[in-house]
Amino acid sequence: MSMLEVSSLMVFYENALAINNVDLRCQKGEITGVFGANSAGKSTLMYTISGIILDIEKKERMRGGERVTVLGSIYYEGADIIFMETSDRAKKGIILCPERRRIFPESSVLENLKIGGILATRAQAKKTLDYVFTMFSPLKGLKKREGGFLSGGEQQMLAIGRALMAQPKLLLLDEPLLGLSPMMEEILVRAIEDINETTGITILISEQYARPILPIIHHGYVLENGVSVLEGTSQELMDNPDVKSAYFGI
Amino acid sequence: MDIVIYGTVNSIVFALIAVGFTLVYGVSRIPNFAHGSIYVLVGFLTWSFVNDLRMNYALAILLSLTIAAVVGFIMYRFILIRLRGMATSEIIASFAVSLVILEGLRMQGIGGFKGFIGPFYVLRPFIEGKMNIWGVFVDFQRLIIIGGGIAVVGLLWLFTHHTKMGLSLRAIAQDERAAMMLGVNSDRTAMISLSIGSALAGLAAVIILPLGSVTAEAGYKVLIYALAVSIIGGLGSWAGAVLASFVIGFAMKISTAMFGAVWESVVLVGTIILILLFKPSGLLGKQKELEERV
Numbered sequence: 001m002s003m004l005e006v007s008s009l010m011v012f013y014e015n016a017l018a019i020n021n022v023d024l025r026c027q028k029g030e031i032t033g034v035f036g037a038n039s040a041g042k043s044t045l046m047y048t049i050s051g052i053i054l055d056i057e058k059k060e061r062m063r064g065g066e067r068v069t070v071l072g073s074i075y076y077e078g079a080d081i082i083f084m085e086t087s088d089r090a091k092k093g094i095i096l097c098p099e100r101r102r103i104f105p106e107s108s109v110l111e112n113l114k115i116g117g118i119l120a121t122r123a124q125a126k127k128t129l130d131y132v133f134t135m136f137s138p139l140k141g142l143k144k145r146e147g148g149f150l151s152g153g154e155q156q157m158l159a160i161g162r163a164l165m166a167q168p169k170l171l172l173l174d175e176p177l178l179g180l181s182p183m184m185e186e187i188l189v190r191a192i193e194d195i196n197e198t199t200g201i202t203i204l205i206s207e208q209y210a211r212p213i214l215p216i217i218h219h220g221y222v223l224e225n226g227v228s229v230l231e232g233t234s235q236e237l238m239d240n241p242d243v244k245s246a247y248f249g250i
Numbered sequence: 251m252d253i254v255i256y257g258t259v260n261s262i263v264f265a266l267i268a269v270g271f272t273l274v275y276g277v278s279r280i281p282n283f284a285h286g287s288i289y290v291l292v293g294f295l296t297w298s299f300v301n302d303l304r305m306n307y308a309l310a311i312l313l314s315l316t317i318a319a320v321v322g323f324i325m326y327r328f329i330l331i332r333l334r335g336m337a338t339s340e341i342i343a344s345f346a347v348s349l350v351i352l353e354g355l356r357m358q359g360i361g362g363f364k365g366f367i368g369p370f371y372v373l374r375p376f377i378e379g380k381m382n383i384w385g386v387f388v389d390f391q392r393l394i395i396i397g398g399g400i401a402v403v404g405l406l407w408l409f410t411h412h413t414k415m416g417l418s419l420r421a422i423a424q425d426e427r428a429a430m431m432l433g434v435n436s437d438r439t440a441m442i443s444l445s446i447g448s449a450l451a452g453l454a455a456v457i458i459l460p461l462g463s464v465t466a467e468a469g470y471k472v473l474i475y476a477l478a479v480s481i482i483g484g485l486g487s488w489a490g491a492v493l494a495s496f497v498i499g500f501a502m503k504i505s506t507a508m509f510g511a512v513w514e515s516v517v518l519v520g521t522i523i524l525i526l527l528f529k530p531s532g533l534l535g536k537q538k539e540l541e542e543r544v
Contacts, residue, residue, distance in 0.1 A: 050431060052430065052431065055427065055430065055436070059334075062334065062336060063335060086430040087433050087434055087436070088435075090430075090431060090432060090433030091433055095432065095433075096431045098427070098428060102425050102427070102428035103428075104424040104425055104428065104429075105424065105425075106424055107424065111411070114417055115417050115418070115421045118417060118418055118432060118433055118434060119432070119433040162432065163431075163432070166432050
């Protein structure tokens with residue numbers, strides 16, 4: 001059974017269509033990838049699955065700004081959650097690790113992780129904290145450093161660690177490789193694979209730079225202008241001539 | 251010597267008044283203009299409980315603080331929740347609540363309710379008497395203010411750094427949406443912050459008011475002090491609020507000692523203008539400054 005099932009999802013910003021009739025499934029325990037260029041709708045998709053879109057809609061409505069409309073359905077563990085609030089979705093295990101990381105800048109590394117662990121029990125938090133520090137060992141020496149003073153790679157490690165502290169069942173990673181060096185990319189890709197293998201957390205990952213991610217996903221989708229134009233397993237996507245020319249330059 | 255002691259007392263009075271306001275603003279970005287009215291409300295309730303209902307002093311204080319927290323909760327749940335993010339409307343609405351409370355407290359004779367008449371609403375000091383510190387006579391209530399102020403700030407620090415609820419308040423204050431993604435409910439946090447902020451305003455009232463008498467006008471004065479301290483300290487910065495309290499507190503006492511009490515309000519306003527001239531975002535208003543630079 002698929003853990004997450006998005007069906008005929010449409011998201012409008014005013015009259016502009018950001019997500020157009022997208023169907024997407026995440027199988028339990030697998031890594032699912034969503035690829036696409038800038039403005040293909042990846043972040044909007046992530047915001048819609050995590051519920052942030054409802055907050056955007058509310059704030060825009062209050063200040064008389066853009067009208068945001070969401071249509072369709074998102075089934076998570078069998079129930080439609082399309083109108084559920086972000087914090088309630090988080091309690092059910094959908095945790096978004098957002099684009100550009102959004103670390104709490106005035107809190108130390110340890111406090112960022114503690115804030116991540118608000119939903120966890122004490123025992124869970126301790127166990128996850130150990131796991132995070134073993135996987136991302138550079139963070140260990142920076143416990144007291146304020147989040148705002150970390151490098152991009154360190155911030156990304158912290159953001160993933162913080163999301164793990166919230167005990168996700170479905171982890172949404174929005175552009176985790178954005179602006180990182182190839183070396184850091186490799187570390188993170190390996191970490192993401194490790195999270196999936198050792199903890200069994202289902203992962204949905206969006207990335208415009210598909211090359212390092214493609215080999216580790218089980219199933220993937222390609223978005224173009226809000227439309228899902230292609231889907232398949234990791235191998236199918238890598239063998240597809242369009243994907244090859246777009247992402248591998250062959 | 252008396253400047254040091256009375257300056258410290260004065261500064262801590264400012265800090266006590268401002269800390270609740272800063273907490274609410276820092277967490278929910280709501281400028282709570284009803285802050286001063288809750289201060290007076292708690293003073294009035296405590297006085298009424300003790301004098302009209304013959305209640306135990308400590309019990310009266312606890313009960314009024316609970317009522318203050320409930321008022322804060324109701325104010326958010328039924329009024330401010332509809333206005334989130336519209337600063338002007340938030341100010342108007344909370345100031346309206348403030349007017350209702352303060353002017354309502356002056357009402358007479360509706361359903362047997364007796365509001366403020368005359369200047370005899372005086373809360374008893376916790377402990378009577380004075381003490382000689384390095385040749386200066388200080389009454390115990392002023393010492394309680396110092397102790398209480400330090401305790402409030404200290405406990406608040408512990409609360410916001412070491413409890414889950416406190417951490418969620420700090421998370422929302424720093425990045426609302428990132429906190430939501432981790433399971434923090436924004437509305438509930440704002441509601442809690444308003445309750446705690448109101449209770450803190452009340453706590454300031456019961457500690458400070460025994461020095462003088464309870465009047466409705468004090469509500470407006472307290473609001474202005476709270477605003478002044480938060481603006482000077484940098485809106486939403488808690489450390490800044492404490493620092494600003496000391497700057498204003500000592501500036502006022504020193505000027506009183508040197509030029510006389512008439513200059514007090516001039517010095518207060520003058521300090522605000524001077525600091526804002528040189529540091530428009532306030533003493534410790536870091537975030538704002540970064541935004542300005544970008």
